[in-house]
Amino acid sequence: MSKQLERWGFVLLATLVALIFTSFVLVLAGASPVAAYWYILKGSLGSWTKISDVMVAWVPLLLATAGLLVTFAAGQWNIGVEGQIVLGAIFTTWVMRSLQHTNTPAAIVLILAFIAGAFGGAIWSAFAGILKVYGGVNEIFGGLGLDFVAVALILWLIFGPWKRPGIGSMSGTEPFPHRLWLPTIHGTRLSLWALAIGLVSIGVVYFLLTGTYFGLKLKAVGRNPKAAYLMGIPTTKYLMGAFIISGIFAGLAGAVQVTAVYHRLIPAISSGYGWLGLMVSMLINFQAAWAAPVTFFFAALNIGSIQLPIMLKLDSSLSGVLQGALVLSFLLLEGARRRWVKRREEAKNE
Amino acid sequence: MKIELRNIHKFFGPVHANNNITLSIPSGSIQGLLGENGAGKSTLMKILSGYLRPDRGEILLDGKPLVLNSPADAIRAGIGMLHQDPLDFPPMKVLDNFMMGYPRGLGLPKREAREALLSLAEQFGFSLDPDAYVDTLTIGERQQLEILRLLWLGAKILIFDEPTTGISAQQKEKLFAALRRLASEGKTIIFVTHKLEEVEVLCDRVAVLRAGKLVGEAYPPYNLDDLVRMMFGKVISKGKRIEIPLGKPVLQVKDLAVEDYRLRIEGVNLEVREGEVIGLAGMEGSGQRHLLRACAGLIRPVGGEIWVDGENMTGKTYHSFLRKGVAYLPADRMKEGLVPGLTLSEHFALAQEQTGFVIDRAAVLKRTEEHIKRFNIRGRPDSTVESLSGGNQQRALLALLRPNLRLILMEHPTRGLDMESAIWVWNTLKERCRQRTAIFFMSSDLEEILHYSDRILVFFGGRVSEPLDARTTTVEQLGQLIGGRGFESQPEAAREVAK
Structure with a gap:
């Protein structure tokens, strides 16, 4: 039997395990698993509008994952990605608000807004990097702390300086004028520009990590910083570089959310895409080649599960259960597979 | 206890690491296990200590078959192993390490353990502070701790895997004395090594492995030529000294001082020329590593100057040294040298x-x-x-x-290598010397230092000797200097400019 076939067998098995687990949860909740999966499928791929909605969710998830793959290559757990998305959104909103009532052409405003978003994500990520590289603060703690600060910042802006005329509310800031909305395909919420940014980004990251000296050195730093330093690689620069690049992509995700999806700043602007990106990265074993299809699948689950409260009176967080179950069963079965392969090879030699 | 290994086989992928090994070891003896790297010594010992399972074959203890599924099983059967690298817990205290693996109950018998540790240490003449942290101990002391721990756990068969790598000459003496004593008390000692002289002074009997097979056994007095033939299949020697004409100075060290929290070396003056090899001798932790690291820009000196090719490099980073053609080869290959x-x-x-x-x-x-x-x-x-x-x-x-380096700094260039590989390594290095690279290395192998260096610096407790001419120095002289003799009479010697 070919090894390829065996690998796919395991993928199938892991998916099955996750489905069985989720079905069990559904039965406990008193719902029919078959119906739930059917509605998720129909709600995500049932029509062109639905597919375009999936793509709308796909883009920020793809961007967050692209960024995370860079920090993972450098051996860093960039938990601060959520905060970086938020800061990207804040910086984007700031540029949009400053320029929305001027005569600046919409294209220029949007370009500046995206640059600002990337910049915002990058500096927030750089903070985590500085804490780690120069302060010795584990990036997980630093990033988590910065996530909380980012949430506090966005709430303060929405209910304070940037509140709607009258009273601030959870529905966010005043929407931007229509001319500053990133153009979408007619009749859908999908912007081809945003889609292009997402796809180009993952392509860039794939190329960076697999084809360039930069990516190779980043991997060396991630796996053995001491040896990398002795080989002449400036390790602190590369670590900082990884954080900044990762932050740029997270910031772009925030910019997309503001300019193409919500057209304003809302408290939940990151929509948890950062956390989801971390899950995807683990699921694909940090291989950039798999990022696009798997993020698409996760986005489809998110969109499809919106049907659940409507049709089955279930909470839409069920998609999260399925996603989490998938990641865990993959990790579990991958560990089991390695042991199995090892044992089989030993047995073969006897 | 008497151990018998019968027809042991072990495979790693396509490698037949142990091929039908049968060996019986009587109690109360020191059994040597000799072989070059990759001969299968460690594999065999890992099988005996429950760390690996044999693919075929059986182990008998006093005639009874023994099945070992884990190191814990082995300990219960009275078999303890000291691994090549100490498997202890550096951030914890000596006493805590000592109690590690204590099999009974939930509560820790701290007082009992402390008394046991102190009395065992006294018996063997080891001085171990129960409250010291293990990361402040030398490799030798960590080994002593491990021996005591295994004895306390009731080990009657002790396996030592290359225990003399990385310990000082005195610690080695102490270790050997302890081993002889343990054997005289009826314990069985298995001593794994690739060093002939250790077999000669210590072992009551020796088994030689080559390429996974047991190729022969020998008893004292040993015929060393026979042992070498068994190990390698042929007789090899280091060959003649290679003399290479020296060129202009590459590295100049002027009144250098380096320190860390426990050691200060100062007043080092040295000039290293193209094609020259300088060996640094001394007990582990006497300051050799500090000097090497300072010359690579990995530690900042606290005084004096370092010049490379006529440029003052004092206080510059390792990467600036690298650009000047200075390379550093660490001893720990997987930790500092390569990227797993x-x-x-x-x-x-x-x-x-x-x-x-x-x-x-x-x-x-x-x-x-x-x-x-x-x-x-x-x-x-x-x-x-x-x-x-x-x-x-x-x-x-x-x-x-990289090609065309000016200076190569090395920690233990041939540590853990068999003789053939070591000779090969030095041939490559000498080839570089011919292309006018200078080499600066530390080693605990005195023969290596004498054979390959042009000049030698001896370190003792942070003091540095005058450079010695390797051609006229003997192993005995070097050994005495390393032990500190000869330093009192020439305290200022290190300050003289060596040419």
Whole structure:
């Protein structure tokens, strides 16, 4: 039997395990698993509008994952990605608000807004990097702390300086004028520009990590910083570089959310895409080649599960259960597979 | 207790690491196990200590068959192993380490353990502070701790895997005395080594492994030539000294002082010339490593100057030294030298002068294949470095060194290598000397230092001797200096400018 076939067998098995687990949860909740999966499928791929909605969710998830793959290559757990998305959104909103009532052409405003978003994500990520590289603060703690600060910042802006005329509310800031909305395909919420940014980004990251000296050195730093330093690689620069690049992509995700999806700043602007990106990265074993299809699948689950409260009176967080179950069963079965392969090879030699 | 190993087989993938080994060891004896790297010694001992399971064959203890599923099983059966690298817990205290693996109950018998530790230590003449942290101990002391721990756990068979690597001459004496004593008390000692002289002074009997097979056994008085023939299949010697004419100065060290929290070396003056080899001798932790690291820019000196090729490099970073053609080869290959998870060709891509942004895979592959062939590395371009054996990792590290270096600084260049590999390593290094590279290395192998150096510096407790001419120095003289004799009479010697 070919090894390829065996690998796919395991993928199938892991998916099955996750489905069985989720079905069990559904039965406990008193719902029919078959119906739930059917509605998720129909709600995500049932029509062109639905597919375009999936793509709308796909883009920020793809961007967050692209960024995370860079920090993972450098051996860093960039938990601060959520905060970086938020800061990207804040910086984007700031540029949009400053320029929305001027005569600046919409294209220029949007370009500046995206640059600002990337910049915002990058500096927030750089903070985590500085804490780690120069302060010795584990990036997980630093990033988590910065996530909380980012949430506090966005709430303060929405209910304070940037509140709607009258009273601030959870529905966010005043929407931007229509001319500053990133153009979408007619009749859908999908912007081809945003889609292009997402796809180009993952392509860039794939190329960076697999084809360039930069990516190779980043991997060396991630796996053995001491040896990398002795080989002449400036390790602190590369670590900082990884954080900044990762932050740029997270910031772009925030910019997309503001300019193409919500057209304003809302408290939940990151929509948890950062956390989801971390899950995807683990699921694909940090291989950039798999990022696009798997993020698409996760986005489809998110969109499809919106049907659940409507049709089955279930909470839409069920998609999260399925996603989490998938990641865990993959990790579990991958560990089991390695042991199995090892044992089989030993047995073969006897 | 009497141990019998019967027809032991062990495979690792295609490698037949132990091939039908049958050996019986009587109690109360010191059994040597001799063989070059990769002969299968460690594998056999890991099987006996429950760390690995044999693919075939059986172990008998006092005639009864024994099945070991884990090291804990082995300990219960009275078999304890000291691994090549101490498997202890450096951030914890000596006493805590001592109690590690204590099998009974939930509560820790602290007082009982402390008393046991102190009395055992006294019996063997070890001085171990129960409240010291293990990371402040030398390798030798950590070994002593491990011996006591295993004895306390009731080990009656003790396996030592290359225990003299990285410990000082005095610690070695103490270790050997302890081993003799344990044997006289009826314990069985298995002593794994690739050093003939250790077999000669210590072992009551010796078994020789080669390429996974037991090729012979011998008893004292040993015929060393026979042992070498058994180990390698042929007689080898280090060969004649290689003399290389020296060129202009590469490295100048002027009144250098380096310190850390426990040691200060000062007043080091030295000039190293093209093609010259300087050996640093001394007990582990006497300051050799500090001097080497300072000369690479890895530690900042607290006084004095370092010049490379006529440029003052004092206080510059390692990367500036690297640009001047100074390279550093650490002793711990997997921790500091190579990147686990990356392949050989990825290492060669990293090591070469970077041209452009995108990796030219075909060119890198070609280079890698060339180096694999030239440096006789047993591995493929897509082998990850951790899958290589220690000797091949060292070959890879040497192959990764850039061409046209000015100065190579090395910690233990041949540590853990068998004689043939070591000779090969030095031939490559001498080849570099011919191309006017200077070499500065530390080693605990005195023969190596005497045979390959032009001049020798001896370190003792942070003091540095006058450079000695390697041609006229004997092992005995060197040994005395390392032990501190001769330093009192010439305290200012190190300050003299050596030419």
